[in-house]
Ligand SMILES: NC(=O)c1ccc[n+]([C@@H]2O[C@H](COP(=O)([O-])OP(=O)(O)OC[C@H]3O[C@@H](n4cnc5c(N)ncnc54)[C@H](O)[C@@H]3O)[C@@H](O)[C@H]2O)c1
Ligand SMILES: [Zn+2]
């Protein structure tokens with residue numbers, strides 16, 4: 291029987307979110323209902339409620355979550371009731387042209403639940419990134435639930451579901467950072483700090499954190515940044531060059547989502563270096579005005595990073611093992627735990643730069 295639970299809904303562009311009763315259907319074929327234990331507040335949730343992703347209001351927000359599988363539908367073999375899982379927005383299809391080419395991390399037809407969750411008056415909800423986990427329970431495609439070691443704290447584990455995975459993967463997979471590389475990360479929120487941690491784990495010899503906020507720069511050091519650049523105090527391009535023998539970094543990661551920051555990342559990079567764009571721009575932004583001769587003349591690569599080119603089945607259990615063995619400090623991303631009805635306040639804290647992650651616990 292369908293269940294009624296509480297969830298956080300964004301009804302209209304820019305309007306504060308509210309707690310609503312939502313209807314979660316029983317899982318159909320290939321689906322699972324997950325009892326959410328924790329869900330992080332990601333900047334992408336705020337992008338949704340600001341209408342910057344699309345106009346499919348009302349949204350059921352939340353997508354960085356961990357919980358227990360409550361029930362599964364017909365044909366589900368990957369997870370079973372009781373499993374501790376992290377939710378993901380890349381349940382690969384195995385059949386699209388990317389999957390067939392052996393590049394499933396680009397999957398163009400990822401699975402979401404077929405049935406819809408709704409408000410109690412029947413209005414269908416659009417779950418953020420096909421997840422919708424600021425809710426006591428949520429309905430997903432079973433492939434969106436990845437089983438991991440249940441000794442991990444849900445508040446920490448859930449963060450792998452989006453921002454931390456995206457940042458870690460932007461550094462290690464998209465950026466291909468190797469031992470000895472020099473790296474600059476622009477924007478040290480949850481995503482940027484995860485990129486810093488990833489760069490550090492990959493053996494980068496220099497990891498330069500760039501942010502406008504001194505508090506974020508301090509945090510970045512705890513994740514492995516070797517140097518910090520306050521972008522409000524001068525030209526960050528010059529500062530990164532000065533820290534890299536005048537050459538620029540091998541890999542520059544844009545983790546803000548702003549044309550000016552992309553421009554800085556472009557010019558702060560060494561010849562033949564890589565720029566990774568992991569920050570999400572809004573639809574009105576255009577590419578920075580960069581002379582084409584600079585694009586050609588500098589060589590290397592400009593690479594957008596969708597979800598850090600991750601594969602949840604490969605990466606979540608691996609990163610949880612690194613966490614449990616003390617080598618990847620997921621706990622350090624959790625600034626505070628909050629209740630479901632504090633998500634709106636958490637957005638404001640995020641805007642004021644007060645948190646790395648507020649995490650809803652249920
Ligand atoms: N590509 C993906 O798959 C993916 C996944 C998750 C999140 N994201 C995106 O990554 C971005 C960062 O997310 P977050 O959760 O870390 O956000 P956040 O708000 O926690 O962090 C952003 C950081 O950027 C800093 N910043 C802002 N303007 C800056 C500037 N001009 N120069 C330097 N630093 C600046 C802020 O001080 C803050 O520390 C967002 O755009 C989010 O939507 C992308
Ligand atoms: Zn596919």
Ligand SMILES: [Zn+2]
Nearest residue numbers: 332334452453
């Ligand atoms: Zn996210």
